[in-house]
Amino acid sequence: MTRNSDAPLVVGLAGFGTVGGGLVRLLQENADIIKRRVGRDIRLKKVLVRTITKARAAQLPPGATLVTDPRSLTDDPEIDVLVELIGGIDHARDLIDRALDQGKHIVTANKALLAEEGLELFHKAARKKRILRYEASVAGAIPVVEALKASLTGNRIQSLMGILNGTSNYILSEMTSNGMEFDVALQQAQRLGYAEADPSLDIDGHDAAHKLILLIRLAYGVHYPYTALSVRGIRGLSAMDIRLAREFGYRIKLIAQVREALGGEKDQVRLEAGVFPALVYHKYLLARVGGVYNAVRVEANAAGALFFHGRGAGDLPTAGAVLGDLLAVARDERPNNTGFADKVLPKACIVPPEEWRSCYYVRVMVQDAPGVLRDLSGCMAAEGISMAQVIQKSGEGQGVPLVFMTHETSARAMRDALQRTMDSGLLKEPAVYLRVLGGE
Numbered sequence: 001m002t003r004n005s006d007a008p009l010v011v012g013l014a015g016f017g018t019v020g021g022g023l024v025r026l027l028q029e030n031a032d033i034i035k036r037r038v039g040r041d042i043r044l045k046k047v048l049v050r051t052i053t054k055a056r057a058a059q060l061p062p063g064a065t066l067v068t069d070p071r072s073l074t075d076d077p078e079i080d081v082l083v084e085l086i087g088g089i090d091h092a093r094d095l096i097d098r099a100l101d102q103g104k105h106i107v108t109a110n111k112a113l114l115a116e117e118g119l120e121l122f123h124k125a126a127r128k129k130r131i132l133r134y135e136a137s138v139a140g141a142i143p144v145v146e147a148l149k150a151s152l153t154g155n156r157i158q159s160l161m162g163i164l165n166g167t168s169n170y171i172l173s174e175m176t177s178n179g180m181e182f183d184v185a186l187q188q189a190q191r192l193g194y195a196e197a198d199p200s201l202d203i204d205g206h207d208a209a210h211k212l213i214l215l216i217r218l219a220y221g222v223h224y225p226y227t228a229l230s231v232r233g234i235r236g237l238s239a240m241d242i243r244l245a246r247e248f249g250y251r252i253k254l255i256a257q258v259r260e261a262l263g264g265e266k267d268q269v270r271l272e273a274g275v276f277p278a279l280v281y282h283k284y285l286l287a288r289v290g291g292v293y294n295a296v297r298v299e300a301n302a303a304g305a306l307f308f309h310g311r312g313a314g315d316l317p318t319a320g321a322v323l324g325d326l327l328a329v330a331r332d333e334r335p336n337n338t339g340f341a342d343k344v345l346p347k348a349c350i351v352p353p354e355e356w357r358s359c360y361y362v363r364v365m366v367q368d369a370p371g372v373l374r375d376l377s378g379c380m381a382a383e384g385i386s387m388a389q390v391i392q393k394s395g396e397g398q399g400v401p402l403v404f405m406t407h408e409t410s411a412r413a414m415r416d417a418l419q420r421t422m423d424s425g426l427l428k429e430p431a432v433y434l435r436v437l438g439g440e
């Protein structure tokens with residue numbers, strides 16, 4: 001649909017919320033630099049919303065109109081590219097499918113859709129020879145999609161670890177530094193436009209997991225089914241664990257990680273991937289990523305370690321990434337949607353989560369009595385787990401917190417050892433246990 005000429009690129013925008021509003025603003029504020037960079041204007045023609053009468057944070061440019069009928073956007077022959085910023089799965093999928101059928105290019109920030117139904121969409125875009133770009137869908141303003149898809153393609157990616165959800169990081173940072181309650185910090189993140197329409201996507205780890213699926217696809221060229229990913233969020237993390245982790249010199253962060261694992265069959269790369277809250281040593285760069293900031297640490301065989309850091313959410317940071325994608329479309333770039341030449345991406349070979357090895361932070365509530373520590377370490381030793389550090393805090397009533405860090409062990413051994421402690425009646429309540437990141 002795009003023309004090899006100086007004619008403006010005509011855009012149909014779906015969604016005029018946080019990111020859509022940011023894009024409408026940027027298209028006007030950066031019009032001069034856009035023209036200089038791509039040699040043509042970008043003209044916003046229609047904006048799809050649910051409610052025409054709602055107050056908007058940005059003003060539409062002259063000639064652009066609000067519409068509520070999706071077909072008026074997807075079927076408009078003058079529109080070259082659909083920018084999908086409505087979020088969610090079903091409506092967004094219908095919109096993109098129809099727009100591809102009508103020969104439009106696509107720019108989207110919708111990680112949920114691309115993680116869960118991306119394979120079909122990439123396939124369709126390839127068949128139709130259309131561009132499908134999604135820089136804003138992972139880590140907001142950080143250009144990590146393009147880095148993996150283009151700049152780092154001469155490398156083999158060995159591991160990738162990141163803080164990919166701004167809302168969770170904002171909540172954890174506020175709880176750690178300002179002693180803010182979980183719910184208050186979440187409300188603030190919602191007011192600032194960081195949270196998803198359904199914030200459980202943020203705090204239960206699913207948003208970070210969606211982004212991780214996209215990064216795995218970009219880094220390894222494989223399909224890692226969303227349902228196969230191990231996902232745990234920050235809901236229920238207590239101020240006590242955040243405080244105790246600090247005493248050991250750690251910060252608790254929501255981590256998304258994928259790494260190549262040893263021991264696969266010949267020529268087969270096995271991947272260990274998941275989202276989980278973890279203790280990060282306070283001197284590591286990841287521990288210092290605060291507020292709504294995101295970060296991605298990539299370990300590549302030629303480049304070594306790379307660290308990307310920036311705003312992971314919010315109107316302008318995210319809209320800037322969307323606009324960068326639009327400029328790529330305006331330049332008539334050839335589609336390079338997945339970064340791999342495969343027509344169909346092969347399925348990932350997955351390491352089961354119980355085989356993952358890690359050091360652990362464990363907090364148990366126990367009776368302050370002789371022999372308790374001995375019995376506890378007996379349960380650990382029975383599963384081959386060795387304790388590295390132990391502290392016991394004074395407490396009242398129901399028991400005292402006893403905290404220990406372990407040497408490296410498997411998730412299975414940790415689960416079985418904690419089951420032993422429950423079965424033996426040592427614990428007043430189930431243990432809290434979190435992975436401790438090492439060496440990063």
Ligand code: NAP
Pocket residue numbers: 014015016017018019020048049050051052054084085086087088091109110111112136137140193194195196197312313314315318
């Ligand atoms: P938002 O503020 O909730 O805005 C959504 C917009 O889409 C609203 O204008 C809404 O219309 C419109 N909309 C929703 N469903 C629609 C439907 N069925 N038909 C027509 N219009 C519909 O969302 P957002 O925060 O901008 O997020 C948009 C997308 O960007 C999501 O995929 C999100 O995951 C992604 N993203 C967001 C951020 C961020 O910082 N917020 C960062 C990266 C990626 P009304 O205004 O009329 O209700």
Ligand code: HSE
Pocket residue numbers: 137139140164165166167168194195196202207312313314
């Ligand atoms: N809700 C997401 C976050 C928006 O908090 O990171 C950016 O994708």
